[in-house]
Amino acid sequence: MDRLARRLQAATGERLVQDEPAALVSEAITPWVAHDALRLFGMNPVTGAVSYGFLHGFSPQLLQAQLFDSYLGDDPFSPADIARLPASVGLLGGRGRCAPGHLHALDTLAAHGAGSEARLLLRDGQGLWGLLALLRVEGGRPFDRADADRLTEIAPLLIALLRTYAAGNCTAGDxxxxxxxxxxxxxxxxxxxxxxxxxxxxxxxxxxxxxxxxxxxxxxxxxxxxxxxxxxxxxxxxxxxxxxxxxxxxxxxxxxxxxxxxxxxxxxxxxxxxxxxxxAGTLLLPTYAAWHGLTSRERQILRHLYSGAAPKNIARALGLSVHTVNAHVKAVFRKTGVSGRDELLAVLDGPGPPAPAPEVPAPPSPTTPPSL
Incomplete structure (x- = not known):
């Protein structure tokens, strides 16, 4: 467990592209829970929508088939279903009788050469961060409750990896x-x-x-x-x-x-x-705050900082002392890894101010989405 923790913690500082994060995670956790393929998806902690993902040995065709099953209600372990389980782990395959939904999901696996699957929902008290799915080939030993328990133990390490990855900012040359x-x-x-x-x-x-x-x-x-x-x-x-x-x-x-x-x-x-x-900007603020683990008070401070308010005005608006506001401001800077307000605004605004939207017929206000 210590070796696994060190390997995943070291990975947070690596520059990873394409499916490299999935390959790294697969290599790190194979001694802990053996598997033949892996997918790791990161979610928007504010909306619960999948926002990025990686595959290792996992067929893209199987992924698309499972997406259809999940959104059409033919998969017993969608993220919402797993969230209702005590251990946040859903197991497909193994011995015993299966409910109709399990049978359909197993047929989907079998059509792509897989015999069992374990899915771990990555969540903590601050939000829903992603989903880890492991496959074993057809004919291999199916995942069991011991595997589920071991996956639950490594959930905090994987959450930390996803949060660090999501919170990373573009650097020069990107x-x-x-x-x-x-x-x-x-x-x-x-x-x-x-x-x-x-x-x-x-x-x-x-x-x-x-x-x-x-x-x-x-x-x-x-x-x-x-x-x-x-x-x-x-x-x-x-x-x-x-x-x-x-x-x-x-x-x-x-x-x-x-x-x-x-x-x-x-x-x-x-x-x-x-x-x-x-x-960027106000569109990004809720998700950016979640990625960096800001408290509810620090999120209020972040919104005021972005609006350009001075500490004394923030203090007046929130009914706090200037000393307390300054302490929260320092915490925001520390957690987001910036040196001051100017750098924070540059990070939030991205490569430049949001560009105007084109005129598009039919969709109702498509360029004014809910906050991320």
Whole structure:
């Protein structure tokens, strides 16, 4: 356990691209819980939407099949289902009778050469951070409760890895500097979850996140478009489902990318408008605060700092002493790793101020998404 902790902690300082985080995590945890394939997804702690992810030996085709199962209600261990379990671990496969939902999920695994799966929901008292899924090939020993217990023990280490990865800022030389901020772009996705049309601005976004640039995983564009489309349709039918609003960290795509989707028809039918824009400024504040572990009071301070308020004005607005406000300001700077307000604002604003949105017919206010 100590060796595993040291390896994962060391990884937080490494510059990882494409699916390298999944390969590293797989290598680190194999002595702890043996497996043949792995996927690790990070979630937006504010909305619960998947925002970035990595695969190691995990078929992208299986991933897409499981996305359909999860959003269509044919998977017994969606994140919402696992959240209701005492240990936050769902096991597929093994001996004993299976409920109908388990049988369908096992058929999906078998169609892609897998025999069992263990899924660990990565959550703590501060939020929902992601999901780890491990596979074993068909014919191998299925995962059992002992494996589930061991996975639960390493959950804090994986949460720390995801949080550190998400909180990382772009540094000099990153592709975020290429051309400055990108204007908001809109992609129209049809009922078959395939792209029907793109605005010119969206084409610029597609070029930026193209895996050929060497940062995003090869499977990411297709899987991400499918997931956001499915999430938008599911949310239209069930407002209690996670909002289709994701925020990819700078380490994933070279800049923080906000993606949200809205159905153009009633009840999620018809086309979906998928909006890409810079995750910056007030749009980013809630997610940025969560990534850095700010307390509720520190989040208030962060909002006032971003608005340009002086400490004495913040103190008056919150009914605090200036001394207390200054202590909170120092805590915000320390947790976010900045030296002062100017650096904080530069980090929050990203490569430049958010660009104006193009005119898009049909979607209701697509460029004014809920806060991330």
């Amino acid at each position: 592709s975020s500097a290429d051309g400055g901020p990108l204007p908001t772009g809109v992609v129209i996705v049809g009922p078959d979850h395939r792209v029907r049309s793109l605005t010119p601005e969206a084409r610029a976004w597609m070029r930026h996140i193209d895996p050929a640039r060497g940062r995003a995983p090869q499977w990411m564009p297709d899987a991400s478009m499918l997931e956001i489309s499915l999430a938008a349709r599911r949310h239209a039918l069930d407002p209690g489902a996670p909002r289709p609003v994701s925020c990819s960290p700078a380490a994933y795509l070279g800049r923080r990318v906000a993606v949200h989707a809205q159905p153009l028809g009633e009840r999620g039918e018809g086309d979906i408008a998928v909006i890409f824009q810079e995750a």
